[in-house]
Amino acid sequence: MTFTPLSLSNLKAIKNTVIGNPSAKVQLAQDQVFIQTLVQCLNDPPPTDPQEDDLRIEAAHVIASISYGSESVLGTLLRCDAPRAFLYAISKFTPDDTAPLRSAFARGLRALAIAIADTVGPSQWGLREERSAIKNDAEAALDYLFETDSIDLYLPLLVDPSPQTRISIAQLLGFSVRTAEHRTAVVSWLPPEDRMKEVKTKRGWEKTAASANAPNRQGGWACRNLAALTHGKDAKLQEAALWGLATIAKDNSLVAAALGKTPTDREGPSLLSSILTLAKSRSTDIQLAACLCATSIIRASSPASPASSVPPVDDTAARTVMNVINRIISASTESLPSRTKACFILYYLVTDNTTLSFSAFERGCLGKLAAVLQEVTPLTPRAEWEEDEPETVAALREGALTAVAAIALFDNTIRRNVTDDLRLLPTINTALTHRHVGVRYAACQCVRALSRAVAVLRTNIVDSGLGMAVFQIFKKESGEDRRVTAAALAAVCNIVNEFSPLRPIYLDLGLMPRLVQLLAGGDATLRLSSLWAVKNLLSKTSGETKRDVMQCLGWGRLAELLEDADGAVQEQAFHLVRNLAENEAGVEMIFRELGADVLLRHLTDALGAEDDDVVLQATCVLANLANGAAAAQAHLLASPTLLSALRGVLAERAPHIRRPGVSAVLELARTSTAGRRALGAAGVGGTLRRMCSAAGSGGGMVGAAGLRGSGTGSAMDDDRDVIEQARTALDWLEHGEAYR
Incomplete structure (x- = not known):
C-alpha cells in the first residue's frame, strides 16, 4: 500500500500505529515510495495542503518514531537521504518559524542520529547485535552529521529559544557522539562568525581582542552552552545537558580541566561541584546523567591521562559517584534500565584503573553487583532464557558482569572475594551459555579477569568448569559473535600460561589449529590475541611442545609476522621468539x-x-x-x-x-x-x-x-x-x- 499523497490525518494515524510496534515499522519500511515521500515532505509538502507546517511537523514526528528499533526502516531512511533532508530543512529556519516546527525537526534529527550511532557503535550501554547489512551506509551518514558544515546547521540550536529544541540537540550530542574524531569536531566547533575572526587574527589582517568564544575558553562553545543549561530549573534540560557534557568530556583533558576548575570570572563552585550536587537529585535520570558526567571528568583528569599537566580530581568526586551508583544498583524500586546504566557507569569509572577499581571494592560495589547477579540469574540454564526472559533483565545481568570484570581485573584479593566470598563462579558459568550476546561477552570478560590470578586459575577456574566452558566458546567456528570469540580468546591467553593445568588439555583438544585459523583471519583483534596465546604457550614449556606448536604455526608464517605492518603484532612475534629461545636447544631450533x-x-x-x-x-x-x-x-x-x-x-x-x-x-x-x-x-x-x-x-x-x-x-x-x-x-x- 502507498500512502501518497500525504495528509495530516494519515500521518497521525501512522504515527500512532508504529509507536512501540516493531512489526508495524518493518512493514512500513517495505513501502519505499511512502518513505521517500515522507522524507520529501520535510522540505516540499504537497502544495495543495493548507496546513503545510503541520504536515511537515507530523512527517518529522513519524520519522523520529520509526528511526528506532528496525534495521530495515533505518536502511530505507538512509537510502532516502533523511539526514540530509533534515539538515537542509534546518538550514532554512527563519525567525518566523514556530517553536513546534523547530523542536519537531530537532527531535527528528536527534532520533535519526542516535539510531545511526547505535548501528555504527560502539554501544553505550552494552553490546548490541552487529548490523552488518547497513553499517557502511550508517558510518558514512554519521561522519556526514559531524562534518563542520553539518554542525554549523544544528549546533546553534543549542541556544534556541525553545527548551524542547535545546533538549533534543543536547541529547543528540549525548547519545550520538561515539568516536574521538566526532568528539573533537564538536569540542573545537565555533560559530562561523567567530571562525572568521580567528582566521583573520592568525593571518595578521587585523588585531582583535580575545574572543569570548575562543576555542578553548571554558572547554569550547559547546561545553560553555551545555554547562549553562545545567544551571536552569528545567529538569529535562538539565538531564540532557549533563548527557551532552558527559560525552564531550570523555577522554578530553582540556574539557575536563575546564569543568573541574573553579571559575575565576564569577563566584561559586566549579561545575564539577555542581554536577556532584545534581548527582543527589530526586530524579534518578538526573542522578545517572550527573554520575556519567562526573565520571568523564574524573577519568579525563586522572594522572593516567595523556595530558599529565592536568591536575587530578579529588577522590571525593569518585566516592560520591560510587555511593550514588551503589544505591541505584541495589534499589529494587528503580527500573531495570536505570540499574543497568548504573552498572555501566561504574564500569566506565573504574575500567583499566587500579586505584579506582580497589576503591570501588572497598566501598562495597562488588557486593552490590553480586546481589544483583544472584537476583536475576538462575544457577542452571533455563529454557525460558531462549524466549521468555525480558531484554531488560538480560541487559542488567550484562551490566553487572561487565562491572565485576572491570573491578576484578588487577587485584588478587578482589578476585578471591569474587570466587570464595561472593561465590559468583556458578553465576558466571551459567551466563556463558546465555542467548544474549552481551551476557556471554561479559561472562567471558569475568573469566579473563579471574584467570589472571595463579591460585584462582589452578583451582577455581579448573574445578568450576569455567576453563572448559570458555574454551568451548573459543573453539566455536560458526554461529558465535566475533566479539564474544575475542573475549573468550583473551581468557584463553591467560589460561594457557605455564602454571595452568589446562594447558596440555587445551593442546590435546585442538587449541593450536584454532589459533592458526584465527591468526590467518581478517579480524585484527583476534589475530593479535591468537599470537599472544601462542607466545604464552611457548613460555616455560618442553622442547617437544615447542616443536609441535611451531610445526602447526609454521616458521614461514612466523617470519612474516616479524615484519608485520602492525607494531603490536611485531611485538608479540618477537616475544614469541624470545620464549622459544629460553634455552640452548630453543636457540639452536630457531637458527635451524x-x-x-x-x-x-x-x-x-x-x-x-x-x-x-x-x-x-x-x-x-x-x-x-x-x-x-x-x-x-x-x-x-x-x-x-x-x-x-x-x-x-x-x-x-x-x-x-x-x-x-x-x-x-x-x-x-x-x-x-x-x-x-x-x-x-x-x-x-x-x-x-x-x-x-x-x-x-x-x-x-x-x-x-x-x-x-x-x-x-x-x-x-x-x-x-x-x-x-x-x-x-x-x-x-x-x-x-x-x-x-
Whole structure:
C-alpha cells in the first residue's frame, strides 16, 4: 500500500500505529515510495495542503518514531537521504518559524542520529547485535552529521529559544557522539562568525581582542552552552545537558580541566561541584546523567591521562559517584534500565584503573553487583532464557558482569572475594551459555579477569568448569559473535600460561589449529590475541611442545609476522621468539628452522624500530640468543649491522630496554678475541664507556638519547646492577685476554 499523497490525518494515524510496534515499522519500511515521500515532505509538502507546517511537523514526528528499533526502516531512511533532508530543512529556519516546527525537526534529527550511532557503535550501554547489512551506509551518514558544515546547521540550536529544541540537540550530542574524531569536531566547533575572526587574527589582517568564544575558553562553545543549561530549573534540560557534557568530556583533558576548575570570572563552585550536587537529585535520570558526567571528568583528569599537566580530581568526586551508583544498583524500586546504566557507569569509572577499581571494592560495589547477579540469574540454564526472559533483565545481568570484570581485573584479593566470598563462579558459568550476546561477552570478560590470578586459575577456574566452558566458546567456528570469540580468546591467553593445568588439555583438544585459523583471519583483534596465546604457550614449556606448536604455526608464517605492518603484532612475534629461545636447544631450533640470515635481518630492523615495545622484545630476543651455544654467538658477532643496531639501543633507548642489551653485550664479550674486536668495531665499547662515565658523574646520556621520546633519560636512571653489568662488559671488551 502507498500512502501518497500525504495528509495530516494519515500521518497521525501512522504515527500512532508504529509507536512501540516493531512489526508495524518493518512493514512500513517495505513501502519505499511512502518513505521517500515522507522524507520529501520535510522540505516540499504537497502544495495543495493548507496546513503545510503541520504536515511537515507530523512527517518529522513519524520519522523520529520509526528511526528506532528496525534495521530495515533505518536502511530505507538512509537510502532516502533523511539526514540530509533534515539538515537542509534546518538550514532554512527563519525567525518566523514556530517553536513546534523547530523542536519537531530537532527531535527528528536527534532520533535519526542516535539510531545511526547505535548501528555504527560502539554501544553505550552494552553490546548490541552487529548490523552488518547497513553499517557502511550508517558510518558514512554519521561522519556526514559531524562534518563542520553539518554542525554549523544544528549546533546553534543549542541556544534556541525553545527548551524542547535545546533538549533534543543536547541529547543528540549525548547519545550520538561515539568516536574521538566526532568528539573533537564538536569540542573545537565555533560559530562561523567567530571562525572568521580567528582566521583573520592568525593571518595578521587585523588585531582583535580575545574572543569570548575562543576555542578553548571554558572547554569550547559547546561545553560553555551545555554547562549553562545545567544551571536552569528545567529538569529535562538539565538531564540532557549533563548527557551532552558527559560525552564531550570523555577522554578530553582540556574539557575536563575546564569543568573541574573553579571559575575565576564569577563566584561559586566549579561545575564539577555542581554536577556532584545534581548527582543527589530526586530524579534518578538526573542522578545517572550527573554520575556519567562526573565520571568523564574524573577519568579525563586522572594522572593516567595523556595530558599529565592536568591536575587530578579529588577522590571525593569518585566516592560520591560510587555511593550514588551503589544505591541505584541495589534499589529494587528503580527500573531495570536505570540499574543497568548504573552498572555501566561504574564500569566506565573504574575500567583499566587500579586505584579506582580497589576503591570501588572497598566501598562495597562488588557486593552490590553480586546481589544483583544472584537476583536475576538462575544457577542452571533455563529454557525460558531462549524466549521468555525480558531484554531488560538480560541487559542488567550484562551490566553487572561487565562491572565485576572491570573491578576484578588487577587485584588478587578482589578476585578471591569474587570466587570464595561472593561465590559468583556458578553465576558466571551459567551466563556463558546465555542467548544474549552481551551476557556471554561479559561472562567471558569475568573469566579473563579471574584467570589472571595463579591460585584462582589452578583451582577455581579448573574445578568450576569455567576453563572448559570458555574454551568451548573459543573453539566455536560458526554461529558465535566475533566479539564474544575475542573475549573468550583473551581468557584463553591467560589460561594457557605455564602454571595452568589446562594447558596440555587445551593442546590435546585442538587449541593450536584454532589459533592458526584465527591468526590467518581478517579480524585484527583476534589475530593479535591468537599470537599472544601462542607466545604464552611457548613460555616455560618442553622442547617437544615447542616443536609441535611451531610445526602447526609454521616458521614461514612466523617470519612474516616479524615484519608485520602492525607494531603490536611485531611485538608479540618477537616475544614469541624470545620464549622459544629460553634455552640452548630453543636457540639452536630457531637458527635451524628460521635461518640465520632471515632471523638476523628481522632482528636488526626491529632494533632500529620507532616502536619501543618492538625494540624491547627484539633486544630481549638478542639477549637470549647471546646466551646460546658458540655457533649462535658466532652468527651474531658476524653481523656488523646487527651489532651497530645494538649499539644504537644502548645509546638511545630507555633504561628498561638497555638492560637486556647490556646483558647481550656481556655474553658476547666473553666469547673470543675476535668477538670482542667485532663489538669494539661497532662502537659498543665507547657507548658502554659513556654509560658508565655518566653514571659516575651524575650526568645524562648525550647525543641522540634526547631525540627518542620515551627513550630519553639519563644513565643514572639505570639500576645499579645494570651499570655494574655494563662496567663488567666494558672490562671484558678492554681486558678480555686477562681472563683467559
